[in-house]
Every structure is written in C-alpha cells, then in structure tokens.
Amino acid sequence: MMTGRDRPPFTAGISSDLPSSARHRAVTASEIDRLEGRDVSTHTLKASTDRGRAGDKIFSGISLTAGILILAVLFSVAVFLLVQAAPTFTADPTEITGGNGFTSYILPIVIGTVIAAIIALVIATPIGIAVALFISHYAPRRLARAFGYVIDLLAAIPSVIYGAWGYIVLAPQLAKGYTWLAENLGWIPFFTGPASQTGKTMLTAGIVLAVMVIPIITSLSREIFLQTPTLHEEAALAMGATRWEMVRMAVLPFARPGIISATMLGLGRALGETMAVALVLSPGALGASLIRTGNQTIAAEIALNFPEAFGLRLNELIAAGLVLFVITLIVNMIARFIITRHKEFSGAN
Amino acid sequence: MSKRIDVKDLNVYYSKFLAVEDVNINIEARSVTAFIGPSGCGKSTFLRTLNRMHEVIPGARVEGEVLLDGDNLYDTAVDPVTVRGQIGMVFQRPNPFPTMSIRDNVLAGVKLNNKRMSKSDADDLVEKSLSGANLWNEVKDRLARPGSGLSGGQQQRLCIARAIAVSPQVILMDEPCSALDPISTLAIEDLINELKAEYTVVIVTHNMQQAARVSDKTAFFNIAGTGKPGKLIEYDDTTTIFNKPSIKATEDYVSGRFG
Numbered sequence: 334m335m336t337g338r339d340r341p342p343f344t345a346g347i348s349s350d351l352p353s354s355a356r357h358r359a360v361t362a363s364e365i366d367r368l369e370g371r372d373v374s375t376h377t378l379k380a381s382t383d384r385g386r387a388g389d390k391i392f393s394g395i396s397l398t399a400g401i402l403i404l405a406v407l408f409s410v411a412v413f414l415l416v417q418a419a420p421t422f423t424a425d426p427t428e429i430t431g432g433n434g435f436t437s438y439i440l441p442i443v444i445g446t447v448i449a450a451i452i453a454l455v456i457a458t459p460i461g462i463a464v465a466l467f468i469s470h471y472a473p474r475r476l477a478r479a480f481g482y483v484i485d486l487l488a489a490i491p492s493v494i495y496g497a498w499g500y501i502v503l504a505p506q507l508a509k510g511y512t513w514l515a516e517n518l519g520w521i522p523f524f525t526g527p528a529s530q531t532g533k534t535m536l537t538a539g540i541v542l543a544v545m546v547i548p549i550i551t552s553l554s555r556e557i558f559l560q561t562p563t564l565h566e567e568a569a570l571a572m573g574a575t576r577w578e579m580v581r582m583a584v585l586p587f588a589r590p591g592i593i594s595a596t597m598l599g600l601g602r603a604l605g606e607t608m609a610v611a612l613v614l615s616p617g618a619l620g621a622s623l624i625r626t627g628n629q630t631i632a633a634e635i636a637l638n639f640p641e642a643f644g645l646r647l648n649e650l651i652a653a654g655l656v657l658f659v660i661t662l663i664v665n666m667i668a669r670f671i672i673t674r675h676k677e678f679s680g681a682n
Numbered sequence: 683m684s685k686r687i688d689v690k691d692l693n694v695y696y697s698k699f700l701a702v703e704d705v706n707i708n709i710e711a712r713s714v715t716a717f718i719g720p721s722g723c724g725k726s727t728f729l730r731t732l733n734r735m736h737e738v739i740p741g742a743r744v745e746g747e748v749l750l751d752g753d754n755l756y757d758t759a760v761d762p763v764t765v766r767g768q769i770g771m772v773f774q775r776p777n778p779f780p781t782m783s784i785r786d787n788v789l790a791g792v793k794l795n796n797k798r799m800s801k802s803d804a805d806d807l808v809e810k811s812l813s814g815a816n817l818w819n820e821v822k823d824r825l826a827r828p829g830s831g832l833s834g835g836q837q838q839r840l841c842i843a844r845a846i847a848v849s850p851q852v853i854l855m856d857e858p859c860s861a862l863d864p865i866s867t868l869a870i871e872d873l874i875n876e877l878k879a880e881y882t883v884v885i886v887t888h889n890m891q892q893a894a895r896v897s898d899k900t901a902f903f904n905i906a907g908t909g910k911p912g913k914l915i916e917y918d919d920t921t922t923i924f925n926k927p928s929i930k931a932t933e934d935y936v937s938g939r940f941g
Contacts, residue, residue: 474740562777564773564775564777565777565779565780567735567738567773567777568773568777568778568779568841569779569790570735570738570766571733571735571766571770571771571773572766572767572770572790572791572794572844572845572848573763573764573765573766573767573768573791573794573795573848574763574766574794575763578794582779582790583779586779586780586781586782587780587781589781
C-alpha cells in the first residue's frame with residue numbers, strides 16, 4: 334500500500350502508467366489523508382517560509398564577523414610582538430640591558446611578576462570567596478544587595494588610583510610592620526632585613542594587587558554561588574547539614590569551575606597590572622626578601638622604560654611583553670585543563 | 683528505629699500568607715501515610731514542615747506543634763539541623779550530588795555527623811543502604827562513578843539510599859515518582875512497601891492509584907480557591923478513603939470528578 338510519503342507530488346492517483354487497481358488504491362489513500370486532515374503535499378516541507386530567515390542570516394553574519402575579528406586582532410598582536418621582539422633574540426648578548434643576554438635580563442622580572450601575582454592571589458582568593466559566600470548565602474538580603482553594589486564599585490576604580498593609594502597611604506603604614514617582620518621573622522628568607530623604610534616593596538605591591546583582584550573574584554564567584562541549584566542545597570539541608578556544611582557539599586563543588594575561572598581572571602589582572610605596581614614598587618634586583626626594596630614586574634618594567642626606549646631597547650621591552658603574553662596564555666590553558674578534567678563530576682551531564 | 687508524628691493545630695505561613703490552616707493529624711510509626719489532593723493545596727508545604735525544611739524559604743514560618751514521639755520539633759531549644767538528621771527527605775526530582783561518586787553520595791549524610799568510620803564499616807554501610815534501596819546490584823561495579831550518570835529512577839533510589847544511610851526515624855517523600863517512568867515508579871513503590879517494616883514513611887503523591895497501592899492511611903487535602911489556605915479535609919484508612927469516604931469532596935476527588 335502506498336503512503337503519502339512515497340507518492341510523487343501532485344501525480345497521486347492520476348499517473349496513467351500505474352495499473353488501475355494501484356491507481357484506485359492511491360486515490361483512496363490520499364482521500365483518507367484528506368479526510369483525516371493530514372496535508373497530502375510533500376511540498377510543505379521543501380517550500381521555505383521567509384519568516385525570520387533574513388534575521389537568521391544577519392545574525393549569523395554578525396556573529397561570524399565578530400568571531401573572525403577577534404581572531405584577526407589576536408593574530409595581528411601576536412605577529413607584532415614576534416616581529417618587533419625578533420631583533421632581541423638575534424642581537425649580541427652584550428648589547429642587551431645587563432650585558433648578559435636576554436634570558437638573564439628577563440628571568441628576574443618574570444620571577445618578580447609571578448611573585449607579585451602569587452602574593453595577590455594568595456591574599457585575594459580566600460577573601461574574595463568568603464565575601465562572595467557572605468553575600469550569596471549568609472547576609473540578610475538587603476545588606477547583601479548593598480554589599481554587592483559596593484564590591485562592583487571597587488572593581489570600577491581605576492588602577493592608577495589604587496597605585497596612588499598604595500603609594501601614599503598603604504606603603505608608609507606597612508613600613509612599620511616590615512621593620513617588625515625583619516626584626517622578628519628575619520630568619521625566613523622572605524622577610525630578611527633591612528626592611529624598606531618607604532614600604533615600597535614587593536609585598537606592598539602584592540597587597541595592592543590583591544585589593545584590586547578581590548572585587549573581580551568576589552563578583553564572579555557570587556554570581557556562580559547564586560546559581561547553585563536549590564535542589565542540591567535542599568538535598569544537603571534535608572540531610573541535616575548546617576549552613577556551612579551545605580555550602581561545602583552543594584555550593585562549592587558546583588561553583589568550582591567558576592571559582593577557578595574567577596581566580597584566573599584575577600590572576601590575569603595581577604600579571605598584567607602596570608600602573609599600580611609602577612607606582613608602589615621601587616624596582617631593583619631580584620631578591621628573595623619581599624620587604625626590601627627590589628624586584629620588578631614585566632608590566633611595570635615596560636611602562637617605566639618605554640617612553641625613553643629606542644632601537645634595540647625598544648625591541649627588548651616588546652620581547653618582555655611577548656613573554657608576559659605567553660605566561661598569561663599558559664596560565665589560561667592550565668585553568669582550562671583543570672576545569673575540563675573534572676567535567677564528568679560537574680553535574681553538566 | 684521509627685517514631686510516630688503527631689501534629690497539633692498547625693498553621694503554615696509564607697510571610698503573611700496562610701498556606702495551610704489548622705492541621706491535626708496522627709501518623710503511626712512503621713506505616714505508610716499518603717497525602718493526596720489537587721495542586722497547590724499545600725500538601726508539599728505541609729510535608730516540609732515535618733522536618734523543618736519549610737523555614738528554609740525566606741519568610742516562611744509555622745504556628746502550632748509537630749511532635750515526634752512527643753517531642754515538639756518547633757520547641758525553641760530544638761535545632762532544625764538535628765531534626766533534619768532524624769527525619770530524612772526524598773524530593774520530587776532526583777537530586778544526588780553531581781560532584782560526588784555514588785559511594786560518596788550514600789555516605790554524605792553519615793559524614794556530616796562527623797562519625798569517624800573505618801573503610802570497611804563505610805563499605806558495609808554503602809552496601810546495606812544501596813541494597814535497602816534496591817540499587818546495589820545495578821551499581822556495585824561502579825561505585826566510584828558520578829551519581830549523575832545514573833538513570834532518573836536509579837538516581838531517585840540513590841537518593842533514598844542516601845536518606846536511609848543515616849538511619850532516620852521518619853522518611854518524607856515529596857512526589858518521589860513524578861519524574862519517573864512506570865517501571866522505575868514500580869521499583870520505588872516496592873521499595874516503599876519494604877521500608878515500612880523499619881521506618882515511618884510519609885509520601886505526597888498526585889497519583890491516586892499510587893496512594894492506594896502503597897499507603898496504609900491517606901490524608902486528603904483541599905483548597906477552597908486560589909489565595910485561600912489549604913486544609914486537611916479527611917484522614918482515614920486508605921481503603922476507607924477510596925471506597926467510602928465520609929466527606930463529599932473526598933469522594934469527588936478520588937472518583938476523579940474534580941481536581
């Protein structure tokens with residue numbers, strides 16, 4: 334028996350090369366279809382409705398362009414960095430700042446950059462997460478909202494202002510503490526004296542960076558914490574969990590990838606932050622002590638020297654920029670890796 | 683290991699809105715009690731007052747008494763956390779912790795009580811609880827896999843295993859089968875019949891056949907209209923409720939004439 338699907342369009346029942354019995358059956362079948370209100374023509378599927386089609390095309394065009402644009406910008410930045418940095422790598426080692434080649438020039442400031450970022454994250458991550466949890470799960474609703482606004486406001490303060498605050502207010506205050514640290518905990522390499530009297534040290538830079546990173550980590554984590562499924566929160570509570578246990582069982586595991594992303598964004602800011610570090614830190618040679626004058630970060634090194642640089646020195650600074658770019662890239666890839674490794678347990682399946 | 687519940691003059695509020703009015707009910711130990719009634723009549727809300735989960739919602743509160751073997755759950759000296767540890771709950775949608783393995787899900791409640799457990803004790807408890815939830819044979823080879831990888835029915839039984847792992851006095855079930863297919867539903871219903879031997883079970887259901895199949899006693903809740911509080915209309919043996927209820931509204935509801 335023929336069905337509507339195998340029938341050629343519009344010829345159903347009138348095709349003369351079908352035997353009459355078959356023709357008769359086909360007519361019957363199509364009439365049944367009509368009686369039951371089914372659409373007989375297969376053209377309904379093929380005929381395009383124009384409704385929304387133009388919108389689709391425009392939207393996919395815009396998103397494609399945007400995607401290509403991002404790639405193009407990223408690519409041109411990478412090319413610029415590589416081309417401009419290239420002379421540094423081929424130059425005679427004695428011509429590089431310091432006179433011992435690019436590696437011995439860049440290594441101390443790479444380490445300085447990483448130290449500053451690590452100090453910032455070590456301080457900012459726990460505080461950021463704690464503040465976010467307070468806002469999302471502990472504070473009364475009205476207080477939480479006000480608190481959230483303030484945090485968002487903190488994220489909007491320009492870094493030069495943080496730098497000035499660190500330089501004028503924070504550093505002198507910390508200097509006293511540094512003297513104490515040098516006297517009492519001087520046996521720890523990080524706190525070897527003599528402490529800086531101005532307080533413009535690596536630790537101060539790290540603390541200022543932490544203050545700048547906290548709002549980023551807080552506002553992103555808070556968004557994630559608020560999205561925790563009620564289902565899982567109630568599952569924990571119904572089992573007799575206290576609020577903190579509920580947070581540990583349901584909220585934090587759910588938010589883990591988000592916390593990592595937030596931390597990585599914060600790390601990106603800490604690594605690349607220029608102005609605040611340039612203002613707060615008196616640069617110098619690499620040293621283990623965090624409370625002595627010394628150390629430098631890549632971003633601040635570039636900013637401080639760029640205006641007067643020319644020729645090979647300029648290439649050198651751009652090469653330093655390339656190194657910073659690579660560090661950030663690696664950090665982001667590690668973060669991606671950590672997030673995907675636990676996908677199975679993420680609850681997304 | 684099971685206790686009775688007596689509810690006296692309970693009013694349940696969401697902020698100022700009275701959601702359930704004046705409930706008096708006595709739930710026997712080691713029995714299955716079903717709450718039936720149309721949507722929005724407050725049966726789930728009332729169920730959540732029995733383990734103080736109602737007050738988790740901001741502004742929610744109750745007046746009246748809920749006695750667990752004579753002890754008032756709403757006494758000011760009572761910590762809701764303790765109450766919930768003794769009265770387990772299974773929710774409408776299966777909610778195993780997605781970041782935990784099947785094994786860790788079962789042990790989640792036990793670990794809360796800070797009990798130090800040897801690995802072999804923990805293994806025994808996992809097997810006992812999963813067997814109790816008729817899930818052991820299906821998952822014994824993949825205890826380290828995430829609980830979210832199971833089917834809906836298996837996840838719900840995992841949640842039941844998680845609830846019975848802490849040896850509660852009472853198990854509350856809020857429409858435990860409404861997200862499940864008929865075969866999984868049957869598995870859960872069989873399980874409820876077995877749980878009755880050790881636990882007091884209270885189940886909210888939209889499915890009257892289910893209430894008739896699993897419960898010893900049935901409570902019918904109804905609501906006079908939108909915005910009005912839900913009320914307990916009739917509470918009796920399940921056979922009486924379904925065969926010769928004493929109130930007209932109950933008869934209309936169980937015979938499918940309304941609701």
